[in-house]
Amino acid sequence: MDFIVDGFFRALVLLIHGDPQTLSAVATTLKAASLSIGISLIMGVPAGFCLGYYEFRGKKTARIIVDTMLALPTVFIGLLVYAFLSNRGPLGGWGLLFTIPAISVGQTILALPVITALTASTLDSLDQDLRLxxxxxxxxxxxxxxxxxxxxxxxIVAAAMTAMGRVMTEVGISMMVGGNIKWHTRTITTAIALETGKGMFAEGIALGLVLLAIALVVNVSVSVFRR
Amino acid sequence: MSRTLYTLSGVSRCYGADRALDCCTLTLYGGGITGIAGPNGSGKSTLLKLLAFIESPDEGSIFFQGREEHPFSSAVRHRVTLMPQTPFLMRRRVFQNVSYGLALKKDGEAVEARVRQSLSRVGLDFEKFAGRWPHELSGGESQRVALAARLILDPEVLILDEPTASVDAASSFLIKNALLDFAAKPGKTVILTSHDASWLEDVSDTVIFFFRGRQVPEKTGLMLFGPFYEDSGSGVWVKRGEKGAEIPVSSPPHAESVAAVPERCLQLGQGDGGDAVWFRAEVREVARRKGSPHAQVTLIGAGFPITLSCPVGDAPDPGAMVDVTYPLTDLQWL
Structure with missing residues (x-):
């Protein structure tokens, strides 16, 4: 038990002193997540609008497909993106593997169904008299x-927040297509996995606290926005 | 009323298997107030949505001032407006809700003065209500704010679906006054429906009647849906209702036909004509309108609603059991 308590204290010291490795992981996480959420919003909001607002043939099938994609395992997405971006893959020439954009591509696949499905649900429940x-x-x-x-x-903001939470806490995609490269593609979650494996609990807990703090800031911002 | 405002030619509108409007052909004239009456599900609300160009018909055409028009057409967009039965106010303050139509038109001229005037037309004080949120309004106030949002647009045609449904008497009075003021202006037309037949007749210059998605020539006082039964002894066809009570009808063309008796053919008492039939009914409501020599009587016979008109002096008291008679030859099968 002592090592956990000790880990918390050392985590606070690391954060207060601005540990460069910790800050690098935070920056990488925010860059990748912002890019993927931005792309997902651009694509997912119109798609969710169409799916929730309009009546068309095949709507139920489309909805089932989107809802099924909500359960996509991150390691499977990581595997797919790796296959496409690796040297042998069809997009290998782009040289994206083990870069932040590669992580964003995978995270976009993860976030897109979340934003699409939740936007569609919001529009589904919209009062029909608004259109009228x-x-x-x-x-x-x-x-x-x-x-x-x-x-x-x-x-839509709630959909974006839910997607943000899913993207920032995933490990599979970041690990497989990012490669967990120190100073380059190491995100908060891959760093926690690595540090815990090495027995470095303080670094792991420090990064976990940062994740919690980001979640808090985002939720407070949403609350202020709603007011 | 002179010029033809709307012409509907063979218009049908379906919602799934339900045919809300069925090959409806109709002409509406401009100016004054036109009321549309009919039982629930007769297609009144659907008709209003089509007249307001909110929806397109599945079949047929709608002509507005002689030109076939469609939803989003620039010829009708700011000239025709509809207020739905349930007032929908956006998550904005009353001021923004009322002025929203002006913002859509990109009309920024003297907005505050016009909002003030529109709210005053529906009996709402600008200082008190302009800053309120929709959840801070009562049902009647919401309905009046929704009406103010239409009046500010100064449309040629104002269409209202049950404007006094679920509002108190004070709001109903204020809404009526606002409509009468609007309709009195030159070139303005109001088309509306109401569950309150006497209110509708009171406020309207013309009333048209709807049943099963079509215009019917006159107001129906008694409507009976199949099945009907033939008495094996007497051979008389009847509609059986509550507690074994029966209403005599003529021989139905089909088992599931609908029998309709025009209101003008229904009378109190036992008829003495050769084809007159009668049945017992309980008086539920007697309504009298200012200046009218007739009272509107609502009754329940064998569990079915009946409305008829009678001289004020002959009107029975609510709760009384009376005989209702009609000539069998005046029964129409729909």
């Missing part, structure tokens, strides 16, 4: 789209 009201007030199709998005903004 907007058209009756003279909205054109573009105004209808953007006003509807604005009305469901909290749902």
């Amino acid at each position: 009201t907007l058209i009756s007030l003279g909205a054109n199709k573009r105004q209808l789209f953007f006003t509807t998005l604005w009305e469901v903004r909290y749902g």
